[in-house]
Amino acid sequence: MIEPKTLPGFMELLPQDQILFNKMKDIIRKNYESYGFWPLDTPVLESSEVLLAKAGGETEKQIYSFSKGDSNLCMRFDLTVPLAKYVAANFNNLAFPFARYQIGKVYRGEKPQKGRFREFYQCDIDVIGKDKLSLYYDAEIPSIMYKIFKELDIGDFTIFVSNRKILLGLIESLNLENISIDILRLVDKIGKIGEENFVQTLKLDYQIPEEKVKSLLNFLQIKGTVEEQISKLESLNIENEQFKIGVKELKLVTECIKVFGVDEKNFNINLSIARGLDYYTGTVYETFLNGYEKLGSICSGGRFENLAGYYTNEKLPGVGMSIGLTRLFYQLKENNLLKSQQTTNANVIVIPMGDTMNESINISNMLRDNGINNTVYLEEAKFKQKIAFANKCGIKYAVFVGEDEIKNHYFTVKNLFSFTQSQVNKDDLIKIIKNN
């Protein structure tokens, strides 16, 4: 006998939870499609040569790679590299700007720990331009995410936007480009280490003069509404081209996000977003659940200069965001943020009482023809067992089919939650079930 265990770091849900998970996935997909994004479904396995063209460092260590026959294979660790491969390979068949979504599992052999997964769903949207891509797409992408988080109904959230050119321009204006990566890394950690440590590290470890450290800190302390932050940025009078372009882009993008219908409560500027050290080149995004900031960003992304430089000479700028659904689901469940919803695929069970199996199947067919998902209890069992089954499944309505019901052409339907039972005709049966 072998113990039937699932590997650590792999999420495997009970059926009721799986339904909740799928509902979230469906909402994400539906919204992506409502903006006309094309679906992609690239393979989980790719040749190592292709998939590792760009990888390196921490990511590469985590990759599941192996050989089979004379092929070196990798399991994908994100959906961006496969997108780059896809766009380069199918360049002539695609219409640009190419807007695609992909919802699929990716694999990272991390050390298993609470809330980290080795197999997890990413739900990506990206728009890829040919040579150029309008900044309006930088506004459309977060608006789609806004719609999704509204519909997911998991509490208040804020989508934060910034533009990396601003911080890089500021660093340039302070003549600190040579340590810009170190500064970005410290900015990324400022929430964790605190401002005091941030200042001390720059002063002592990097020997940065006090007034420059102050400039950086002043910048990072900019808070307020979108308009207030933009006007503070403009009033800093930083004489740097990159800085100015960044502010202009951020202004346009945040103005346009409103046009796309995003409520001002649900987005803001956060100038300390510094993610993706060598990947993002303009707009960057992070999303937090209000009051649960410690969970980290639940949906991130940004603008990149060139998607597929390793595979093609075509210049392919893009912008995208991604929801890490497996981790998000886990966190919502851990924090009791999953609203209780219907967690059965069929809300009705048809239960034969006596020798009425065929008639029960007919009624089940009739309900299904009327758009009502349902199941018939086809096993021989005692009444008590049948009801216990329905209760364990969380089914709301039982339709009992006895000989009297058949002879006298009526239906007995019981609400298993409220214990109310009624005898009704066909139309009322359908009405009762559909209205609840």
Add this chain to the structure above:
Amino acid sequence: MIEPKTLPGFMELLPQDQILFNKMKDIIRKNYESYGFWPLDTPVLESSEVLLAKAGGETEKQIYSFSKGDSNLCMRFDLTVPLAKYVAANFNNLAFPFARYQIGKVYRGEKPQKGRFREFYQCDIDVIGKDKLSLYYDAEIPSIMYKIFKELDIGDFTIFVSNRKILLGLIESLNLENISIDILRLVDKIGKIGEENFVQTLKLDYQIPEEKVKSLLNFLQIKGTVEEQISKLESLNIENEQFKIGVKELKLVTECIKVFGVDEKNFNINLSIARGLDYYTGTVYETFLNGYEKLGSICSGGRFENLAGYYTNEKLPGVGMSIGLTRLFYQLKENNLLKSQQTTNANVIVIPMGDTMNESINISNMLRDNGINNTVYLEEAKFKQKIAFANKCGIKYAVFVGEDEIKNHYFTVKNLFSFTQSQVNKDDLIKIIKNN
């Protein structure tokens, strides 16, 4: 520069085809759920010890397995072994009969050849009983498949049913049990090798006496309607308990399939189905597209005695069927059997004419609020380019937003397929798009 190529044996579709593929997948899922089947989504990776508990022979050679750290890992090669693990592991949390579906990718490192895939979708349904499982489930499962193939609208099809007890009982009655596996293998190939070769092989290679070979052949030549075949089987007067039970089961299952609403045109008995040599123990199924029998069975399955004997002492009989969607899709496309359908997620494009970006976004929002998927062309481009984009995407309606439209509160909508253009109010715009 690295060539952006996808591995041989891995299906990667262009966006339009991906939409068609997803529509098929959605139809399958919707029908599974309409019968109340629970969704499962087990990991692609499992520990080798668990996954290979039962495997052997050809399958084991094809498995993608590797080590990472101190774990031996396998990519799943079907969805049945993961189901067995899942049911054994979660036994106390499940309500039996446990009806589940799983739609997911599985992996087999076969030699790549036309129409064979190394990564492919399986769409499984199974009902698992605790200790026992009613034969009615053997009738429900193919009825669900019937509904699916009807809705997929891929041409006439026939679901064939048999019961392995019948053939095994006949072999027993002829005292040929010692070579029953060889006979089953030959029966499985009879369509390919022909009856003459079947007879000669049994006579010459296996030294089976003529009258026994004749009995086998007579049995396999039984044709006709369901009722005719059942009555011929009964009239054979085979004195064997297993044979009799098999006929009785087949009779009940085929009668009940009709009760579940399956058209008699779309199912029949085929006594030469002998699939799954050591796995299936009762009812067996195969499904063929009429006129395309050479494609092989597109949906198969059967009844098994015990799902998870390697993982638990609980006796778990079950019955299930599976659609190999990747292969089916490939074959339908190769044979031009895919009906042309809408292949965009958004059937409408909103096109700004002049400086009307914000108004165009507003109109896009309004259409989406009315349940109409659409995309706005946000890139700066010449009119011709915008139309070329819409055409390449296969979008049907363009809504042009110029200054006159905004000033005078009307909408210009063009059917890009028929080239008809009209100026309408909001309600008519929605009506035109929705009615087409």
